[in-house]
Structures are given as C-alpha cells and as structure tokens.
Amino acid sequence: MRLAYILCIAALCPAQDVTPVADHSGDAETGRWTFRIFCAPCHGIRADGGRGPDLTLGTYSAGDRDEDLARVISRGVPGTEMAAYAGRVSDEEIRRLVAYIRSVAHTSDNTSIRGDIAAGETIFWNKGGCGQCHRTGTKGSSIGPDLTRVGRQRSLAYLRASLLQPDADVTPGYATVTVVTRDGKKIVGVERNFDNFSAQFVDLSGKYYSFEREDVISMKREPRSLMPSTYGQVLNETEVNDLLAFLSSLRGGR
Amino acid sequence: MKLLVVLTCTVALAQDWTSYGKNTFGWRYSELDQINTKTVMRLTPQWMYQTNVPGKNETTPLVFGGMMYITGPSNNAWALDAVTGRPIWSYKKAAPAGVNLCCGQVNRGFAVHGNTLFKVDLQGTLVALDAKSGTVLWESTLEDYKKGYSATSAPLVVKNLVITGMAGAEFGTRGFIDAYDAETGKRVWRVNTVAADASWSGDSWKRGGGSTWITGTYDPSLNLIYWGTGNPGPDMDGEQRRGDNLYTCSLLAIDADTGKIKWYFQFTPHDLHDWDAVGDPVLTDLVMNGRTVKAVIQANRNGFFYALDRTNGKVLLSKAYTRITWADGIDSDGRPVPIAGQEPTEEGKRTCPGMGGGHNWQATAYSPLTGLYYFTSAEKCMLFYRTKQAFVEGQWYQASTIGRDEPGNGRIDAIDPKTGKLAWYFETVSSPAGGVLATAGGLVFVGDAEGYLIALDARTGKALWRFQTGGTIIAPPISYALNGRQYIAVAAGQTMMTFSLPKL
Numbered sequence: 001m002r003l004a005y006i007l008c009i010a011a012l013c014p015a016q017d018v019t020p021v022a023d024h025s026g027d028a029e030t031g032r033w034t035f036r037i038f039c040a041p042c043h044g045i046r047a048d049g050g051r052g053p054d055l056t057l058g059t060y061s062a063g064d065r066d067e068d069l070a071r072v073i074s075r076g077v078p079g080t081e082m083a084a085y086a087g088r089v090s091d092e093e094i095r096r097l098v099a100y101i102r103s104v105a106h107t108s109d110n111t112s113i114r115g116d117i118a119a120g121e122t123i124f125w126n127k128g129g130c131g132q133c134h135r136t137g138t139k140g141s142s143i144g145p146d147l148t149r150v151g152r153q154r155s156l157a158y159l160r161a162s163l164l165q166p167d168a169d170v171t172p173g174y175a176t177v178t179v180v181t182r183d184g185k186k187i188v189g190v191e192r193n194f195d196n197f198s199a200q201f202v203d204l205s206g207k208y209y210s211f212e213r214e215d216v217i218s219m220k221r222e223p224r225s226l227m228p229s230t231y232g233q234v235l236n237e238t239e240v241n242d243l244l245a246f247l248s249s250l251r252g253g254r
Numbered sequence: 255m256k257l258l259v260v261l262t263c264t265v266a267l268a269q270d271w272t273s274y275g276k277n278t279f280g281w282r283y284s285e286l287d288q289i290n291t292k293t294v295m296r297l298t299p300q301w302m303y304q305t306n307v308p309g310k311n312e313t314t315p316l317v318f319g320g321m322m323y324i325t326g327p328s329n330n331a332w333a334l335d336a337v338t339g340r341p342i343w344s345y346k347k348a349a350p351a352g353v354n355l356c357c358g359q360v361n362r363g364f365a366v367h368g369n370t371l372f373k374v375d376l377q378g379t380l381v382a383l384d385a386k387s388g389t390v391l392w393e394s395t396l397e398d399y400k401k402g403y404s405a406t407s408a409p410l411v412v413k414n415l416v417i418t419g420m421a422g423a424e425f426g427t428r429g430f431i432d433a434y435d436a437e438t439g440k441r442v443w444r445v446n447t448v449a450a451d452a453s454w455s456g457d458s459w460k461r462g463g464g465s466t467w468i469t470g471t472y473d474p475s476l477n478l479i480y481w482g483t484g485n486p487g488p489d490m491d492g493e494q495r496r497g498d499n500l501y502t503c504s505l506l507a508i509d510a511d512t513g514k515i516k517w518y519f520q521f522t523p524h525d526l527h528d529w530d531a532v533g534d535p536v537l538t539d540l541v542m543n544g545r546t547v548k549a550v551i552q553a554n555r556n557g558f559f560y561a562l563d564r565t566n567g568k569v570l571l572s573k574a575y576t577r578i579t580w581a582d583g584i585d586s587d588g589r590p591v592p593i594a595g596q597e598p599t600e601e602g603k604r605t606c607p608g609m610g611g612g613h614n615w616q617a618t619a620y621s622p623l624t625g626l627y628y629f630t631s632a633e634k635c636m637l638f639y640r641t642k643q644a645f646v647e648g649q650w651y652q653a654s655t656i657g658r659d660e661p662g663n664g665r666i667d668a669i670d671p672k673t674g675k676l677a678w679y680f681e682t683v684s685s686p687a688g689g690v691l692a693t694a695g696g697l698v699f700v701g702d703a704e705g706y707l708i709a710l711d712a713r714t715g716k717a718l719w720r721f722q723t724g725g726t727i728i729a730p731p732i733s734y735a736l737n738g739r740q741y742i743a744v745a746a747g748q749t750m751m752t753f754s755l756p757k758l
Contacts, residue, residue, distance in 0.1 A: 195704035223661040
C-alpha cells in the first residue's frame, strides 16, 4: 500500500517538486498533533529543530518533494538517528504529517542568516580555534563532535545556542569527566565511556585516559561541555553569523 | 521466617527457580548461600549461550530438572542444559506484521506446572509447551492483536490455573487479567481492569488502557492473586476520560477461584503521566506498631513507596522515595494530595518523577535475612506535553509526548518496608535498567545499562564484585544450584550467562 502510494505520486506528478500536497482542510492540523507525538522529541515541538533538523526551512536533506518527505518518515534515514515509522504511523497519517511540515515551511527566522561562509571557515580554523576539537571531513580533531554534516543535522537556532551557550544541550557521549587521582592530580576531559566502575576520556590535548573507580579518589561525569563559553565575547556579531553560515553549509561530502 | 519460606514454596526446591518471582510472594530471594559476601570475589563465568536474536532480553529463566528454560525477543525460546549451556530444543513463532507494541518485541519468561511450560507470544496468545521436547500442547488467544492487544509478561501458575496479563494500553485497548485451565487452555475467568462505570466519562472506558504487563503474586492462605494495572489511555489527555478511571494505576486483589475482585487500591487516580502500577506486588508480613500485618509492598512508579494490608487493601504506610513535584503526600485513605498545575499542557509542563517514574517495572527483591526491600529507582523530571489524537482501532493512542530525556542518575535502593526509610542506596550513572536478586549469601545482584553484573552487600550496599558482560542488562538475575554448585544466571545483550565459584 505504501509503495503503491509512493509510486503513484512519482508517476503522476514527476514535475511536482515543491508544491504542497493539496491541503484538504484540517490535514495540516491533524498532522501537527501526530507530529507532536512522534517527531517533536527530536525536531522540536514547533518543528524548528533540536537534535533533529529544522523542518521550517522549507528545504530537506533527503529531497524536497512530498514523496521524499513521505519516504523518509516511512523508511527513516539509515546511518542517522531518523527512525522508520512505517507500521507505527499509517500512510494516511504520513500524508498529514507531510501536509503539516509543508504548512510550517519558511515560518521561522532560521533562514535569515546573513553570513559569509568563506569568512566563517577562516574563523573556524583560526580565530575560533574550533578545529582544535572538532572535525569536518578529514581535517581537524576528534575530541568534540564531528561537524562534517552538522548543517544537515542541526538547526541554525540550535547551532547558535551551541556556539554561545555550549552547556545548553551537550551531545550525548560528550559530557565532561573529572578524575582526581590518588596523588591528588585533577584530570578533566571529554567522555568516551563512563560507567559505574570506570571512566575513559580524552583531555583537550587529545591524550586518552582510562581509570577504574577503586584506583582513584573520585570520578564524576557532568552534563556540561568543555567548549569555551566565551564565543559571544570573543567573536563580534558579524563573525558569529559568518561562523554559523559556515556551519550551516557543512552538509557532508567534503 | 525460614519456616514461612518452606510453607509458601511447597513445590519449589531451594536449588530450582520455578516461578517469575521465585516464590509466589514475589521475593526473588534465593535460599542458596555458597556464593556469599566472603566468596563472591571468586565468582567466575561458567558458560554463555548466544541467542543471536536482536532485541531486548527481559527474561527470568526457569531452572528445574537440570534444564534452564528462557524466552527471548520476537517469540523465541530455548531449553538449555543448566550445567553446560548447550541447547536442547528451541521454539520460534513468527509475529504477524500488524502486532503493535509500545516498547519492543520483548518477553519476560516462562511459567511451569508439572512438566508443562507456559509463555505468551507477542500476538496476544498463551502457549503451553512440553518441557521435555518443546512441543506445543495448546495455544489460546487472549484477544485480537489487530485491535491493539499484545502480550509480553511471564504467566503465573496458581493451582491448576495459568494466570496471564496483557499489553497494549497505548493502543486504545481495554485491559484484563485472564485465568486459563493448565490442562486444556480453556479460559476460566477474566477480570476487566477497566470498570464500565461512572469513573470514566462517556464511553471512554472502552479504550481505557489499564494493561497488566508484569506478573502478579499469590497468597495461598488468603487464596488471593495480587496484580498491578497500567496507565489509563490516552496517556496524557485526561479530558477524553474525566474521572478516577478505575481500575487503572491500581493494585487488584483477586479471588483465585472465581476471578472476583476482593479489593482494589488505586495509587494514582486519573493518572496523566503514564505511571503504571505494574511493579511486582511483593507479599510479606511486617511487624508494625507491635502487631504483625499481612502486607503487600510496592515502590510505585508515581514516586511513593506503599505498604498495604493485603487482606483488605487499606494503606499502612506511604513514603516518597524519589523527588516528587506532583503531590504533597498521601492522605489517610491512600489518596494522593495533588499539587495544582501539574497536568501536562500543550506547551509542556515539567514534572517529577519523569515518565519512567521513580521505579518502573524492573523486578524487585525482598530478603527475609535483612528484612529489606530492594529496587532500582531514578531521580528525574520530564516535560510532559498533552496532544490531541483521534482514536483509530488498533493504532497508537497516547495523545501525548515528552521532552528529551534529561540527564539523571539512578540508584539501587534498600528500604525497610516497616518504616519506608532508606537503609542504603547504591548510585548508578544512568537510569536503572535491570532487575534485582537477593540471596541468603547476604548479597544483592543487579545488572546495569552499561553491561555490568554487580554484587552488592545486602546490608550495606557496598559493591563487592562486578563483571562486564558486554551487553546491556535489562533482565533480572536469578540463582540455582546443580551438582552441589550455586549459579547466578542473567541475560545480557543477546547472551545468557551463568557464574559460579571455581570447582575445587
């Protein structure tokens, strides 16, 4: 049934690229409620993104046609956090979800970033020092999260919050670990593993540590980031926008 | 106390494990003490059986006659040699594509009567198997899976009856507890856990939820079965089901012969936060105010620990064991004193505990040796959103969503059930995943989300031993003995593992 629906749309409407599905009255509103149940935990209660991409931009990673959206909802995106909802959400509901997503396209101010991508890239590797911890493609460091596809994965608002208030939402697996050794030395780093009996982490020079709890005075993991929280002061508004424009342009394949 | 154990487990021998909760009181207490606080540091792996079936393993193994019987995800089950772990027979039944489950294709174990094993399959069926061969003897359908019904829990054998719960409160079902004749598979009685009464507005009871997805307990002296019920549906939209919504989020005491409800106790009237009351109802006699009371105890998902008089359902004691922002306490009738404005809203309302509650479904334990009650708990809060949702038969019907999981620690708690006071706790770095086992060796065993099987001192909570299994532990550990050796067994990841002291 699902396949038939997709094939049908593909066959009948090959040229219908970004035109919304005819919005039968109430479809978008019904879709909004379904969206809140299944999609909001990652894409935000207003669809403007979070850990999942911002869906109000009006352009989507896996294709901009209605059938692309339906396919992604139905089958998920392998290799990402986007799960397949076929079986959990009916084809009819998927159609309404698409109607809702269309209805919120271009409603946020997330598209209004006016930044210079090239200037942002320069800031990333030089003044910002971002590459000391982050990687894009094969360049940079792997202490913090890989940013190769971050423009697809995170909304602009989320990126702005992450840049200016790094503690706002720490990516799971990248918390701050602090160990005090028996000789009183305090070692701080970014989590690789942390469990009830041991900690593995890398410090900001990239050095790897592994400790068992009984061999140290204390070990703790905190949901805060080791990323500097001073970018709001270090960079001026233009530089922040340039950097965000660069980050938004990171869509893999570099 | 020891005498009581013998009396209540006339069939079960100390070396076997023949019921979900070990005895029908749900203690999960092994009388074996070869592995104890002094010897546990020598505990070593004995065998591993790799099921090669992906999914969450929540099984409580049964062990008798030299065999271990385990169930796995996706309607799989195995009989393993309990000394070597070698497979003797296996069972598999395909689950139809249309089975809707909230939380994975899980199963929590077998029940046994004589030489017949009983398990539920995901599509809402109860199956009887010959323990020697795995041959299917009969199969009965609880309710139509196309209407949202499913089954995941281990059955409970009471006399010649097989008692089973169901799952599916998130799919607009009406919950029940069923009793089937162990010989024939014919249904003897059914208790509807959603009353068709004025505690529900309109006809909302027809899809009122109240599923019964964790095994209950049984007191032979009162001939009463105790079984917890789940949340009302839709979960967070109370407007569609105004009223107390009986008997959701309740404990039911059911006459084993007739299936009549003798009493009920509703922990959370008109629940809006998915706080099921399905956790093990543990039966124990408590000395309170100088008199011995037949009690049933439960660390409820709503954040309060309760001791009830199990003869009449009157509340003896209630005490918060985790952070609670939704109620000021429990009144003398057992009814929560709600704090206004804690209902889920369209914009989201942050409430503690979170949706997983203080303690959820994971198996608990009671040790007559220490007199303590052991359970896993979380200290967490969560954003609860209310949502509108039209009812479609058999489809997801929750009318709600929650915010992103907040970081928070977990704990293994040891509570004195006479007072509700915390005797000790063992803090864990993530929300608790596994169930608990207590032993006469003075130990408490528990698995964690990161794959450790841990032995704690039952009196102090000190970690005495651990082993990294390499797979998340959701299942509760059990203990058994064969050929003079005590074993600890637990499912970790896709693997069944056992541990014992080295042969001398």
